[in-house]
Amino acid sequence: xxxxxxxxxxxxxxxxxxxxxxxxxxxxxxxxxxxxxxxxxxxxxxxxxxxxxxxxxxxxxxxxxxxxxxxxxxxxxxxxxxxxxxxxxxxxxxxxxxxxxxxxxxxxxxxxxxxxxxxxxxxxxxxxxxxxxxxxxxxxxxxxxxxxxxxxxxxxxxxxxxxxxxxxxxxxxxxxxxxxxxxxxxxxxxxxxxxxxxxxxxxxxxxxxxxxxxxxxxxxxxxxxx
Numbered sequence: 001x002x003x004x005x006x007x008x009x010x011x012x013x014x015x016x017x018x019x020x021x022x023x024x025x026x027x028x029x030x031x032x033x034x035x036x037x038x039x040x041x042x043x044x045x046x047x048x049x050x051x052x053x054x055x056x057x058x059x060x061x062x063x064x065x066x067x068x069x070x071x072x073x074x075x076x077x078x079x080x081x082x083x084x085x086x087x088x089x090x091x092x093x094x095x096x097x098x099x100x101x102x103x104x105x106x107x108x109x110x111x112x113x114x115x116x117x118x119x120x121x122x123x124x125x126x127x128x129x130x131x132x133x134x135x136x137x138x139x140x141x142x143x144x145x146x147x148x149x150x151x152x153x154x155x156x157x158x159x160x161x162x163x164x165x166x167x168x169x170x171x172x173x174x175x176x177x178x179x180x181x182x183x184x185x186x187x188x189x190x191x192x193x194x195x196x197x198x199x200x201x202x203x204x205x206x207x208x209x210x211x212x213x214x215x216x217x218x219x220x221x222x223x224x225x226x
Contacts, residue, residue, distance in 0.1 A: 002159055002160070003015070003041060003122070003158045004017060004039075004041050005038075008036040012039065013026070014026065038080035041158045042158065042209045043078065043209060044209030046072065046101075046126075047071075047200060047213070048070065048071055048099075048128055048213040049068060049069065049191070049196070051190075053184060053190065053215055055188065065190070068196060073128075073213075077147055077150070078154055081155040083150070085151050086148075086150045087225045094132070095130055096129055096221075097127060097128040097130055098217075099126050100167065100213075101126050101213050102123060103121045103123065104120065104206045104212075107208065108201040111198050111201040112198060113198040116193070116197035117161070121158065121161065121208070123164055124154060124155055125155070125172075126154040126213055127153045127174075130145060131144065131145050131148065131151075171186075172184050172217060185217070189214060196214065
């Protein structure tokens with residue numbers, strides 16, 4: 001099952017993507033691509049991981065972290081599938097980051113790692129753009145690096161967790177104008193999905209609709225406009 005959020009004729013709707021990849025509203029209305037605007041499929045707090053792939057840490061010349069490096073992204077950064085991310089003026093080095101995103105399905109507080117997957121609703125993907133001009137030491141991203149308007153495209157939909165029995169056996173690829181620029185596997189995550197849920201819920205409550213962007217693999221390449 002795939003769940004999406006869209007805007008159609010000025011109104012926001014929850015929608016499903018059926019087995020034929022058709023988008024269907026709750027009343028059965030079928031919509032064609034181009035007739036609606038994709039919205040981010042979830043809109044809770046986004047917890048993002050830095051350096052959660054050893055190969056990415058290596059390419060940035062950092063040691064892999066011994067504890068998760070987590071930062072929070074505000075909703076102003078979120079945009080839906082096929083919407084425009086605006087590259088800021090006067091930026092020299094901006095790059096893309098393909099990431100698996102875990103969507104929380106129910107309130108999680110002090111969850112054991114062994115039980116953590118019970119709190120997952122499903123998965124989506126995001127592009128967590130980074131602006132390296134302002135990056136501080138040991139991946140300590142300030143607001144100008146990771147909280148720019150429109151620089152976190154998410155979606156297009158959430159895939160139910162039942163459809164992905166092992167989130168640590170997925171391939172991530174980034175294509176730019178038809179060219180493969182980045183490829184990795186979630187098998188290389190330093191901190192697993194259950195570990196991250198247990199870690200975060202130990203000191204804060206996770207709510208339904210919250211998201212965990214699990215980090216990006218090697219392949220940080222400068223990207224221009226277009």
